[in-house]
Amino acid sequence: MQNELTEILNYFICKYQGTSSTVSYDSCLASMISKANILIVEGYLFELPDTIRTLTKACEEAHRSGALVAVTASDVSCIERHYDDFWDIIGNYADIVFANSDEARAFCQFSSKENPISAAQYLSHFVPFVSVTDGQRGSYIGVKGEAVYIPPSPCAPVDTCGAGDAYASGILYGILRGMSDLKGMGTLAARIAATVVGQQGTRLRVQDAVELAKSFAFRFESSNVRSDVGSDQISSL
Template identity: 80%
Template sequence: MDKRLDGHFRVSSCSSFEGGREEGELDGRSWRGQNEKGQVGEENFESGREEEEEDIEALSPTAVLPERWDVLGLGQAMVDFSGMVDDEFLERLGLEKGTRKVVNHEERGRVLRAMDGCSYKAAAGGSLSNSLVALARLGCKPISGPALNVAMAGSVGSDPLGGFYRAKLRRANVNFLSAPVKDGTTGTVIVLTTPDAQRTMLSYQGTSSSVNYDPCLATIVSKTNILVVEGYLFELPDTIKTITRACEAARRSGALVAITASDVSCIERHYDDFWEIVENYADVVFANSDEARALCDFAPEESAISAARYLSHFVPLVSVTDGPRGSYIGVKGEAVYIPPFPCVPVDTCGAGDAYASGILYGILRGISDLKGMGTLAARIAATVVGQRGTRLRVHDALKLAESFAFNLEINTIRSDVGSDHVSSL
């Protein structure tokens, strides 16, 4: 992909990608507990009816992989289990309510066995996968440009959960391209919510704790227009080497590199590693206001716009969200304010992931007006905030894409004098 001086991007899109069911897909089944070896069994699993219906609405993938990918996400592949429990359930398992805890294989099995009979759902989770699914749904039809090809790489095991993760993303038109690790166990996050809305989270890394740079990943990166690296990967041992090599390969092939900040504590623990990648490879950085301040090493009272301006001295385009106060897009030491799009908030989880998908969509569609790009991102975020669940729904994505195409046509007729442009990418 060429990064032209006029701020537009020349990108190549090909036909849609490989589809069909794959071995290990467990949608629509119920799972209960684990077997004697502690591996998740296949007998009583329910994956969430609403998400199923949304996936069925998506365009059916073809059997042919594209020659190039518009976006490749490199991140953690974790299956989320979410269920409603009472305080007695937590006490019985010795879990402290409202905490986050890393568990081992046996502890995970004990919790899942205890959930036998409880109502819970599973999803191909993760911040990056939320953004990729939203982007794929925005670009699933050739509106204002060719249909987008979206993929993810990471690490899943050859267990049923790994097959479930890959299949769920594929049904949402996101191809998971990394081969499963033989005899590996896919990582999970168990979210237990009590009636007072407090969430207790149990994380099991499994195979997801290691993402290797192999010839397969090298080939995929060389055929990608935008590489998006999830910040949570900086937490994994030795994965910084994979991130560096992937970013180097992306640069050699002319791709853009985008980094998601992901988490304040992660930035603080791996500050030097973050800056090594951001300063040397990043074309785009996604962060919320707290994460942006952490990257800048700013005090909590510093404003989000100050952080956006500072970071834009090092990165061509910086996206900083500031919750209900709006967001900022920083370029060349300046920042454009994007007001929040009006909505009645239902669930703010996933808002930042949705916003990032809007920025990526705007870049891929060649928009150079920062206000227009940010406004689209804010509308997408507001749509997700106004619903239950973290994923942009198919019908909402199509409406947003059509509205964006209409506004893009109107704006190309008008004069661009006085508008803010992406001239640094």
């Protein structure tokens, strides 16, 4: 279990931070997607020319193979520049959306004064599972028009870089473990994010990942990591 959490965290936190001017869909990419449980679409990819066709094909392959599609918002200005393209992917393929409060409001075209819980509720009418973080004020998980509030996990902030990705990794870990307790899933995600915020650098130490997994082990005693994760699992939450 500890290794599973570490692998998910490392996907986010240890990924290559560079970019490419093109992302092409080929047999190699299709093969990787067909073996995945979750395809994560990074919002910044919408900035690359001709990438939308690749994203669409990748999402189609993910659904054919029974994988979930998760979309990360990335940045408000990115959403504003590519609003229609984002919604083409979100509306047609996304099972999970990760956004902070400003990004969630941008998706909904809400004013900055709108409560993030309203954005989480609104988006969950279109996407089975919505995660909206609101910094030190906590976060919300939206499902079927309702939103569950997740209190922030206490910490002494050192470096907030990577907090959103760390939070998302906790949510994905819970989904892959078949967890149906939204509050528990969000609490784990908040704990992971707080651990990352409380240190210098975005990479979660293996020892911390092990301790976090142990502290939530009782929630997963009756679950196994799924190799057949599908949209129906999220819809049933």
